[in-house]
Amino acid sequence: MLGPSGCGKTTLLRMIAGFNSIEGGDFYFNEERINDKEPSKRNIGMVFQNYAIFPHLTVRQNVEFGLKQRKLSKEQIKTQTDKFLKLMQIDTYQERLPERLSGGQQQRVALARALAIMPDVLLMDEPLSNLDAKLRVEMREAIRNIQKEVGITTVYVTHDQEEAMAVSDRVAIMKDGIIQHLGTPQDIYHRPENTFVATFIGRTNLLEGKLTQENGQMYVSVEQEAPFAIDVNTTEAQDVVVSIRPEEFQICTSGEGIKAEVLDSIFLGLNTHYYCKLGNGKVIEVVSESDLRSNVEKGSEVVLAVKSHKINVFDQNGETNYSKGM
Numbered sequence: 001m002l003g004p005s006g007c008g009k010t011t012l013l014r015m016i017a018g019f020n021s022i023e024g025g026d027f028y029f030n031e032e033r034i035n036d037k038e039p040s041k042r043n044i045g046m047v048f049q050n051y052a053i054f055p056h057l058t059v060r061q062n063v064e065f066g067l068k069q070r071k072l073s074k075e076q077i078k079t080q081t082d083k084f085l086k087l088m089q090i091d092t093y094q095e096r097l098p099e100r101l102s103g104g105q106q107q108r109v110a111l112a113r114a115l116a117i118m119p120d121v122l123l124m125d126e127p128l129s130n131l132d133a134k135l136r137v138e139m140r141e142a143i144r145n146i147q148k149e150v151g152i153t154t155v156y157v158t159h160d161q162e163e164a165m166a167v168s169d170r171v172a173i174m175k176d177g178i179i180q181h182l183g184t185p186q187d188i189y190h191r192p193e194n195t196f197v198a199t200f201i202g203r204t205n206l207l208e209g210k211l212t213q214e215n216g217q218m219y220v221s222v223e224q225e226a227p228f229a230i231d232v233n234t235t236e237a238q239d240v241v242v243s244i245r246p247e248e249f250q251i252c253t254s255g256e257g258i259k260a261e262v263l264d265s266i267f268l269g270l271n272t273h274y275y276c277k278l279g280n281g282k283v284i285e286v287v288s289e290s291d292l293r294s295n296v297e298k299g300s301e302v303v304l305a306v307k308s309h310k311i312n313v314f315d316q317n318g319e320t321n322y323s324k325g326m
Contacts, residue, residue: 001157002164003174004200009157012174013123016155018042029120042121045114045152049126051106053098053113060085060094062109066117084112087146104135111143115150122147122154128163140166161201165189173197190310191325195318198243205284209242209313211322220313223278225258228306232313232322240322243312246273246287250305251296257303260284265295276304 001009014020016027018039027034034042053062063084067077085091088108098106107127114122128136144167147154158164164171165185173181173188181193192198195206209222213235219227222242260276272295274286296302312323
């Protein structure tokens with residue numbers, strides 16, 4: 001679940017856990033409706049933003065905790081604890097107290113403790129937000145791999161777009177308590193439901209456009225430039241909003257396309273980001289793969305060719321995407 005702060009992600013997660021009341025709708029674990037079940041009977045595991053591991057217990061004792069609460073035999077507790085200590089790669093410091101662990105190691109302990117009880121659903125509330133950037137990348141890869149190996153349905157809340165795309169099979173984009181788009185990361189990125197989703201996931205340029213029809217073919221013009229053919233799910237001529245991601249432009253020195261002036265460029269290794277001014281004064285972002293040669297010079301007059309099969313065309317209100325699916 002992905003969305004801006006205050007959109008309802010954590011509230012929804014707490015409803016699943018049973019910590020918040022449910023005012024409408026139903027929650028099911030497979031075929032079982034769990035709305036009226038006590039939180040302790042829902043068989044969930046939960047990993048919090050602040051880890052919430054017990055400071056006075058060793059790593060092993062933390063992982064054992066939920067298993068002891070369920071009154072498993074000593075042999076079962078040992079087997080299950082050993083399994084998840086090894087799976088999470090924390091078996092070498094199982095006798096340490098949390099104060100002697102790094103943030104990433106503490107997060108692994110919290111995850112091992114949540115998984116050891118073999119929950120029906122694992123809930124994770126921004127579990128990586130307290131880690132530094134490099135460790136976040138490492139941990140999200142570890143979570144993805146472990147989740148695939150264990151195979152437990154996981155509901156993961158984050159406000160980090162890249163993190164959501166990296167760990168998820170399906171993403172729910174939320175705004176003001178309403179799910180705007182539910183789909184695969186690829187679907188949400190390439191064919192967002194509306195302009196909110198288009199602007200929230202990745203970067204995009206929203207431009208004024210106009211749809212027209214000629215001999216059964218639909219055309220779109222962007223910012224009053226020359227029209228080009230487009231495949232859309234409408235035959236109505238109308239004003240539209242066109243979403244073109246920075247990488248969906250191609251910088252050319254001649255040919256057909258949108259005329260622009262290069263204002264500035266930022267070299268970021270693999271890619272170079274250009275800021276270009278259109279004829280009407282609007283500034284857009286363009287991303288090109290970096291070249292061994294120098295960047296396109298500031299002040300250069302260029303033509304921006306558009307990868308028309310990738311762009312998205314919305315109605316004037318930005319609520320309906322007319323672009324055909326992938």
